[in-house]
């Protein structure tokens with residue numbers, strides 16, 4: 001089954017919430033004592049356990065596990081294994097992207113079946129050229145997985161780059177979106193785009209995405225966008241995931257299940 005089919009079924013069953021797994025140092029103490037690696041693993045595995053049956057999609061933030069060195073990566077592997085066992089759709093938020101030959105290493109790490117870091121989808125940066133991602137697109141499609149490509153990110157600093165215009169008048173963000181939508185439509189893989197819930201969509205010249213091209217929308221909660229506004233913010237996109245991390249994780253181990261339920265309830269269906 002393709003990533004697109006798995007994601008579509010997951011959203012139909014559980015709604016569009018994507019629960020972020022971001023073990024920020026400032027959050028860890030709320031998740032119990034011990035060394036930071038043990039805390040991060042406890043947080044990650046508890047979020048997976050709470051999300052199972054409540055939400056369909058989780059998004060581990062790889063940087064915050066990397067920060068803990070090789071024990072942190074091993075902890076992430078165990079979180080990913082739990083998420084796969086629970087049948088959750090897993091988006092590894094690693095924002096990879098390099099020259100083509102190096103990208104094959106990222107493909108082997110994140111998209112190869114059986115890899116300890118195997119995920120259903122991987123976030124990637126197109127700023128070495130969308131064409132440089134071809135090997136990653138190919139690897140994802142061979143394994144029924146997908147890439148989620150940064151187009152218009154939620155941070156305000158991004159506008160200086162992503163709003164720049166090409167000679168044909170399109171913004172960089174719109175050109176990335178066009179290239180990814182074309183690849184996704186032609187393969188049916190479900191390659192998607194990051195479009196922040198905090199961005200002025202019209203300024204980026206981003207058209208509506210059809211059901212072949214999912215949108216991952218970070219920026220809800222801690223960055224200011226409201227889950228209740230999902231449809232108002234993305235009125236014409238067919239398949240949008242509302243991503244929230246800190247606003248849910250701050251509930252701690254005793255409150256995480258209720259926080260996921262509350263976030264789901266806040267989202268329009």
Ligand SMILES: O=c1ccn([C@@H]2O[C@H](COP(=O)(O)O)[C@@H](O)[C@H]2O)c(=O)[nH]1
Pocket residue numbers: 020022061093152153154155194196218219220221222223243244245246247
């Ligand atoms: O444009 C982007 C792309 C990715 N992110 C990531 O999403 C979460 C957001 O966390 P919150 O706590 O809900 O703010 C985090 O992992 C970011 O790295 C993003 O925010 N914006």
